[in-house]
Amino acid sequence: MxxxxxxxxxxxxxxxxxxxxxxxxxxxxxxxxxxxxxxxxxxxxxxxxxxxxxxxxxxxxxxxxxxxxxxxxxxxxxxxxxxxxxxxxxxxxxxxxxxxxxxxxxxxxxxxxxxxxxxxxxxxxxxxxxxxxxxxxxxxxxxxxxxxxxxxxxxxxxxxxxxxxLGFEFLRELTKPSAPTAASSVASVSRSPRFILEVPRYRISAQGQEVDGEFFVLKGSRTRGEWVGTERGYRGLYKQLIDESVLVADGGEHLTFSDDYAFSSPSAAAAVVCGRAANGRTSWVVEGSGQTYAAWQEQQLNTSVLPTGAEACE
Incomplete structure (x- = not known):
């Protein structure tokens, strides 16, 4: 611990x-x-x-x-x-x-x-x-x-x-989902289950995971090939990821993540994947169960162990 x-x-x-x-x-x-x-x-x-x-x-x-x-x-x-x-x-x-x-x-x-x-x-x-x-x-x-x-x-x-x-994040270690977990750090790194986001109509398929409070979209995830949303929102971030070669052409109509990438929120990740504004709390679902990110997070809250004092008050 x-x-x-x-x-x-x-x-x-x-x-x-x-x-x-x-x-x-x-x-x-x-x-x-x-x-x-x-x-x-x-x-x-x-x-x-x-x-x-x-x-x-x-x-x-x-x-x-x-x-x-x-x-x-x-x-x-x-x-x-x-x-x-x-x-x-x-x-x-x-x-x-x-x-x-x-x-x-x-x-x-x-x-x-x-x-x-x-x-x-x-x-x-x-x-x-x-x-x-x-x-x-x-x-x-x-x-x-x-x-x-x-x-x-x-x-x-x-x-x-x-x-x-103090709000300075630039020295904080980035623990990517694909990185091997050392035995000594198992207890200190929290990982969520895998999430998926699919838009069959546009053949979009992405995988995500939350590691130590940061939401990652995993390497190989497929996104929309262009931004179709409004000029505001995450359009600038979408363009930045292309400029930095985080999003690369896959030879077709889509872009692919060249590496795991950490987003500030599930909604930011969903917006980049979909090429428009999206509610990440409902767009991402737990792989294998279909449970939304919001429902999974609520479940973690409801199943957490209450302190002894709180239990005694019930």
């Missing part, structure tokens, strides 16, 4: 859109995040005078459906952020809207540690492919003693736990 964690969040100025700090119990790391509009306040914080790694996050100027991220390190983060805040033509970066800084409460994070973390974080972000990296050529930095590398591996693990809680 996966071990629970205690995460402490603090709203620095008492508002949900201001500066926010995050800490995990028994972890020496410290996370500070905030919008670019609060940069003047953020750089005055003591954390910005420490050594650390940081993320600049915003929409990709070339594709608003994607997130662009720059990963950096410094022993004077405040000065680096002032530089990044300049216009692009003056060496700054225009795309970012939020910043996230990761430092150490005990101030034992050195410049070498930060360079190593930056190198590892760039590799992780590249592998997960959940964002567009604004960094140039990725470099590998391994000039650390073995014991320090072990410490930084734990530090990285905590960063990857905290950031998704």
């Amino acid at each position: 996966t071990q629970g964690r205690s995460l402490r969040l603090f709203l620095v100025d008492g508002t949900p859109n201001g500066l926010l700090t995050a800490e995990i119990m028994n972890w020496t790391g410290h996370v500070l995040t905030g919008p670019r509009s609060k940069l003047a306040e953020l750089v005055q914080r003591p954390e910005c005078a420490r050594t650390g790694v940081y993320f600049l996050v915003g929409p990709d100027p070339d594709d608003s459906l994607r997130t662009r991220v720059y990963i950096g390190e410094s022993d004077d983060v405040a000065q680096r952020l002032r530089t990044h805040n300049r216009p692009e033509e003056q060496g700054g970066k225009d795309f970012w809207e939020r910043v996230c800084l990761n430092t150490s409460k005990d101030q034992n994070l050195t410049k070498a540690h930060a360079k190593y973390l930056e190198s590892q974080l760039i590799q992780i972000a590249t592998q997960t492919a959940r964002c567009v990296l604004s960094n140039g050529t990725a470099h590998s930095y391994n000039n650390l003693p073995e014991s320090d590398r072990a410490d930084m591996a734990f530090f990285l693990e905590q960063i990857r736990i905290v950031l998704p809680v």
Whole structure:
């Protein structure tokens, strides 16, 4: 069973859109995040005078459906952020809207540690492919003693736990349905039954599965060959998947998924498969039973074990 964690969040100025700090119990790391509009306040914080790694996050100027991220390190983060805040033509970066800084409460994070973390974080972000990296050529930095590398591996693990809680998904591991499940991770990965979506009239047939809360359409699924719905909705996502070769021509009138792909919801997946708006909660049905996604989800809720106290109240 996966071990629970205690995460402490603090709203620095008492508002949900201001500066926010995050800490995990028994972890020496410290996370500070905030919008670019609060940069003047953020750089005055003591954390910005420490050594650390940081993320600049915003929409990709070339594709608003994607997130662009720059990963950096410094022993004077405040000065680096002032530089990044300049216009692009003056060496700054225009795309970012939020910043996230990761430092150490005990101030034992050195410049070498930060360079190593930056190198590892760039590799992780590249592998997960959940964002567009604004960094140039990725470099590998391994000039650390073995014991320090072990410490930084734990530090990285905590960063990857905290950031998704704060809304930064680009470091979260993508567990595809087709990927083999390691014995050590069986308990930590939740998988739904297989779902199917078929439209016989247009010879559309797709398979899906929910893994750790993300709805995947599986490799080889067949979709409509063109978008026939309105200009709004998921038309942009449909086009993006074609441009990224996630959807490829199958030699006929359809498109085929070249790999498993994670969608934000069953309805987003159904819309791309059907080429128009669709209710994924009723369009996807459990393979072999015909039970809709909505009915299956309701069944999970009704069959869940209630806490002892709740049972006693009935």
